[in-house]
Amino acid sequence: MSIKWKSWVPIAVGLALLMSPVPSGLKADAWHYFAVFAAVIAGLVLESMPVGAVGLIGLTVAALSGWVEKDPNKALRWALSGFSESTVWLIVGAFIFAIGYRKSGIGRRIALLLVRALGRKTVGLGYAVLLADLVLAPATPSNTARSGGTIYPIVSNIPKIYGSEPGPTAGRIGTYVMWTAFAATAVTSSLFLTALAPNVAGLAIAKKTVGVDVAWGQWFIGFLPLGLLLIATVPLLAYVVCRPEIKASPEIADWASKELTSIGPMSRNEIVMAALVLLAMFLWITGSNPSIALPVLGANYINPTMVVLVVISLLLLSRVIEFADIVAEKSAWEVFFYFTSLLTLASGLNDVGFIKWLAESFAKNLGAISPAMATIMLVTLFFWIHYGFSSITSHAAAVLPVVLAVGSGIPGVDVQTLAQLCLYSLGLMGVISPFATGPAPMYFGSGYIEKRDFWKFGLMFGLLYFAGLVVVVFPWLAMIR
Known part of the structure; x- marks a missing residue:
C-alpha cells in the first residue's frame, strides 16, 4: 500500500501545479515545466521508484511536452545534452x-x-x-x-x-x-x-x-x-x-x-x-x-x-x-542516469525563464526594507534557490547577476559584502541536496546514507551553514572593511 501511495503523490503534485493558475509575469510553458520538475523532486524525496527511473521519466515528459523546445529534434537534443556533460x-x-x-x-x-x-x-x-x-x-x-x-x-x-x-x-x-x-x-x-x-x-x-x-x-x-x-x-x-x-x-x-x-x-x-x-x-x-x-x-x-x-x-x-x-x-550507472536527468531538468528551469522570474519576483520589493535586511534577503534567495539547480556554475551564471544587480540598486546596500556572501555560499550550498554539487550523487548512491536521510541531513547542515554566513561572516566582513 505504501508503494502505491508513494507512486501517486509525485503525479498528484505535478497535476496540482499544472492545473493551478499561472503566476503573473510567468509564461505558461515555464509554469508547466516547473510542475514536472516539482513532481520529479517529490518522487526523489519519497523514493517512489529508483532515482534513475524517476529522473529519466521526468526528462522524457519534459522533452515530449515541447515546453523547452518546440521542435521535436531540438527537444531530443536537449534531453540528451546532459549525457555529454x-x-x-x-x-x-x-x-x-x-x-x-x-x-x-x-x-x-x-x-x-x-x-x-x-x-x-x-x-x-x-x-x-x-x-x-x-x-x-x-x-x-x-x-x-x-x-x-x-x-x-x-x-x-x-x-x-x-x-x-x-x-x-x-x-x-x-x-x-x-x-x-x-x-x-x-x-x-x-x-x-x-x-x-x-x-x-x-x-x-x-x-x-x-x-x-x-x-x-x-x-x-x-x-x-x-x-x-x-x-x-x-x-x-x-x-x-x-x-x-x-x-x-x-x-x-x-x-x-x-x-x-x-x-x-x-x-x-x-x-x-x-x-x-x-x-x-x-x-x-x-x-x-x-x-x-x-x-x-x-x-x-x-x-x-x-x-x-x-x-x-x-x-x-x-x-x-x-x-x-x-x-x-x-x-556508477545508476548515478549516471539519475544525475544526467537531474542536470538537464534543472538547467531547463533556467532555459524556460523560471529562475529569472523567481529571482526578480522575490527581489523587486526589497527597496522598502533596511540595507542589512535587504542583503540578508538577497543572500537567502541566492542560497536556497539552489534546490532548483544541479550545477553550481550554472547557478552562479543564472542568478548571481540578478541578485547583484538588484542589490546595487538598493540604497545603502554594500555590494562588496553582498557579492562576497553570495560567493562564499557557492561551496556551502552544495550540501543541501543529492544533486547540488558534483560529489553529491556519489555519496547519495553509496548505500551508506538512506535517501530520505540525505535530504534531511542536507537541510539541517544547509540551515547551519547559511546561519553561519549571516551570523558570523556578515558582521565580520562589515568589521574588516
Whole structure:
C-alpha cells in the first residue's frame, strides 16, 4: 500500500501545479515545466521508484511536452545534452577510481592506516577525513575530483573494517564517515577561492556585473572565522546527527596494525594505483589551472574529466582493473542516469525563464526594507534557490547577476559584502541536496546514507551553514572593511 501511495503523490503534485493558475509575469510553458520538475523532486524525496527511473521519466515528459523546445529534434537534443556533460563523466570516473582502490588493495591499506592512527574514537575518523580534504582543497579546483575522485574511494573502505556495509549495517559507522566527508567538502570549497571552479567563475561575474573583485587572501580572510568554526565542529555535528552505533573501538586500532603487518609490503597493483592517483592529483592541481598548467600533448590546459579518462585508460592498460569491472559497477550507472536527468531538468528551469522570474519576483520589493535586511534577503534567495539547480556554475551564471544587480540598486546596500556572501555560499550550498554539487550523487548512491536521510541531513547542515554566513561572516566582513 505504501508503494502505491508513494507512486501517486509525485503525479498528484505535478497535476496540482499544472492545473493551478499561472503566476503573473510567468509564461505558461515555464509554469508547466516547473510542475514536472516539482513532481520529479517529490518522487526523489519519497523514493517512489529508483532515482534513475524517476529522473529519466521526468526528462522524457519534459522533452515530449515541447515546453523547452518546440521542435521535436531540438527537444531530443536537449534531453540528451546532459549525457555529454563533463561533470557527469567525472562522477562516473570517480566510481571507477574506487574500483581500482578496491581491486588493487590500496584503498584497504590506506583505510587501515587511518584506522590505526585515529580509529580508537569514531569522531577521530571524522576529523581525519575532513583534514584530508582540507589539505587537498587549496590546489584542487574541482570538488568532484577532490572529494569524489580522491577522498570517496578511500573513505568507502573504512566502514567495512568495522563490519559496516551499505544497507542494514550502514548505521554502525558508515553513515557517519560518509556524511562527514560530504559535509566537509562543502566547507573547504568555500574556504579557498581555488577549491571550487565556480568560485572563480562567480568572481568573474561579480567583477563584470558590479565591479567587485576579491583577491585570494581577501577571500580566505573573509571566510576564515566561519571556516575555522566549521572545521572544528562539522565532525562533531555529524556525530550527533548520524548517531553512529560504534562510538569507540580501542581494539580495532590494534587489529588494524596486525592486518597491516599480515598483508605485507605493497603489491605491484597497489604501486601502480598509487602512482596513477598521484598523477591524477598532479594533473588536477596543475592542468586544471591555466595559469600554472604544464604543456601536455601540446595543450596548456587539461580538463579534470580528461584527467579521469587518461587515468582510467592507464588502469585498463596496466590491468589494475578490467573493462568488465566498469560494466558491472551498478552504482556508477545508476548515478549516471539519475544525475544526467537531474542536470538537464534543472538547467531547463533556467532555459524556460523560471529562475529569472523567481529571482526578480522575490527581489523587486526589497527597496522598502533596511540595507542589512535587504542583503540578508538577497543572500537567502541566492542560497536556497539552489534546490532548483544541479550545477553550481550554472547557478552562479543564472542568478548571481540578478541578485547583484538588484542589490546595487538598493540604497545603502554594500555590494562588496553582498557579492562576497553570495560567493562564499557557492561551496556551502552544495550540501543541501543529492544533486547540488558534483560529489553529491556519489555519496547519495553509496548505500551508506538512506535517501530520505540525505535530504534531511542536507537541510539541517544547509540551515547551519547559511546561519553561519549571516551570523558570523556578515558582521565580520562589515568589521574588516
